[in-house]
Structures are given as structure tokens and as C-alpha cells.
Amino acid sequence: MRSQATTSDSELRSKAETIYRLLVEEYGQPTWRLHYDPVSELVLTFLSQNTSDVNSHRSFEQLKARYPTWEAVIAAPTEELADTIRSGGLADIKAPRIWGALQRIQEERGEFNLHFLTDLPLEEAKQWLTSLKGIGPKSAAIVLLFCFGRPLFPVDTHVFRISHRLGFVSPKTSREQTQTVWEALVSADLYYPLHLNLITHGRRVCKAGNPLCAICVLQSHCDWYIGTLANP
Numbered sequence: 001m002r003s004q005a006t007t008s009d010s011e012l013r014s015k016a017e018t019i020y021r022l023l024v025e026e027y028g029q030p031t032w033r034l035h036y037d038p039v040s041e042l043v044l045t046f047l048s049q050n051t052s053d054v055n056s057h058r059s060f061e062q063l064k065a066r067y068p069t070w071e072a073v074i075a076a077p078t079e080e081l082a083d084t085i086r087s088g089g090l091a092d093i094k095a096p097r098i099w100g101a102l103q104r105i106q107e108e109r110g111e112f113n114l115h116f117l118t119d120l121p122l123e124e125a126k127q128w129l130t131s132l133k134g135i136g137p138k139s140a141a142i143v144l145l146f147c148f149g150r151p152l153f154p155v156d157t158h159v160f161r162i163s164h165r166l167g168f169v170s171p172k173t174s175r176e177q178t179q180t181v182w183e184a185l186v187s188a189d190l191y192y193p194l195h196l197n198l199i200t201h202g203r204r205v206c207k208a209g210n211p212l213c214a215i216c217v218l219q220s221h222c223d224w225y226i227g228t229l230a231n232p
């Protein structure tokens with residue numbers, strides 16, 4: 001799972017804490033806040049799949065503008081729902097998934113409310129969310145961390161790429177395994193701020209195609225930099 005077979009667990013934990021600290025110095029200390037109510041966050045996770053934040057938020061706003069309530073969404077034909085969110089991409093896949101998730105919430109809970117996830121054992125909460133068609137471990141972790149402050153470390157495309165480049169996981173490690181690695185490396189109170197700062201770093205500096213290593217504060221801790229650019 002790791003690229004550095006000789007690196008001990010304590011060294012990796014120390015490195016993770018150093019990276020957390022350097023990113024806080026660079027981008028500040030994110031403090032947990034509720035971004036959206038849980039049902040809205042869930043719908044946004046569907047809309048954010050395979051598209052940019054700009055596109056997913058735009059399609060979310062279009063959805064909310066057309067349908068003032070979640071009841072109105074499930075009363076609408078899925079073709080109409082797909083047309084409403086088309087600007088976010090993959091609308092013909094996302095629309096029935098959103099519709100199906102909302103339908104199930106209403107059937108099971110009698111209302112559009114996910115607050116039962118607050119007290120459900122963590123594994124059961126994850127299982128309930130991932131039993132929704134189109135919700136994987138990352139999306140479940142986002143809803144549970146962002147809406148309920150539950151101790152999970154979502155691994156999106158930025159976190160996954162940086163984890164590999166820094167040397168916490170090997171290229172063959174899955175995203176799900178990478179989540180497990182981070183959850184073991186840092187304390188739960190760091191999951192939210194570190195997750196957000198890794199995303200910021202991925203967007204601004206450690207970009208997918210052209211990482212800006214020359215200005216990166218993590219340079220001296222990065223396996224990829226040390227192994228390639230610093231020692232060509």
C-alpha cells in the first residue's frame with residue numbers, strides 16, 4: 001500500500017503531521033462548519049461526480065430554482081429533472097440516481113431528513129449511504145464529515161493524487177485504501193482541515209498535469225519531487 005516500504009508508521013505519522021502544519025501555515029486553519037443541510041449535500045455529491053465545482057454548483061442552483069422542494073423533485077419526470085441539471089454533465093445518469101435517493105429517504109424516513117445518521121454507528125451510517133445507487137465511499141464520507149462531523153477522511157481526486165506524490169500510498173493503492181491510510185495516520189480532529197487544505201493545495205499548486213513544485217511548501221517532504229525533479 002505504501003511506496004516507501006522502509007518508512008515506519010511513526011515516521012509516516014510524523015510526516016503527515018508536518019504536512020498538516022505546513023498547509024495550515026500556507027492556507028490557514030479551516031474550522032468545521034455546516035455547508036449544506038444533509039439532503040442538499042447528498043444531492044450535491046451526485047451532481048459533483050465527474051465535473052467541476054463550478055458546474056456542479058450551477059446545476060444545483062438550477063435544480064433548486066426549478067423545484068422549490070424535494071417533494072417537487074420526486075414528483076417531476078426524470079427526463080425533466082435531467083434537462084434541469086444538464087449543464088453539470090452525465091445528467092441522464094445523475095437524474096435517476098438523485099430521484100431514487102430522494103424517493104428512498106422519503107419512503108424510509110417519512111420526510112426529507114437524514115439526521116438519523118447523526119447517531120447511527122459509523123459503519124452502519126456508511127453502509128446506508130453507500131447502499132444508495134451512485135454513492136461510493138468518498139461521497140458517503142463527504143456527507144458524514146461535512147454534515148455531521150463524523151470521523152471520516154474523504155479522498156477526492158486531489159487528495160488521492162497528492163497522497164501518492166507525497167509517498168503515503170503507492171500508485172496501485174485504491175482511493176478507498178487511501179482513505180483508510182489517512183484515517184490511521186492523523187487524529188480525527190485533523191480530518192476536516194487536512195482534507196480541505198489538501199484540496200486547496202491540489203487546485204493551486206500540486207495540479208494534476210503541471211504541479212508547481214518550485215513554489216511548493218511540501219517540496220522537501222515529497223517523494224515524487226525528491227525522486228524525480230530534485231534527483232534527475
Ligand code: SF4
Nearest residue numbers: 206211213216222225
Ligand atoms: S513538490 Fe510538487 S509533486 Fe510534490 S506536493 Fe509539491 S507540487 Fe506536488
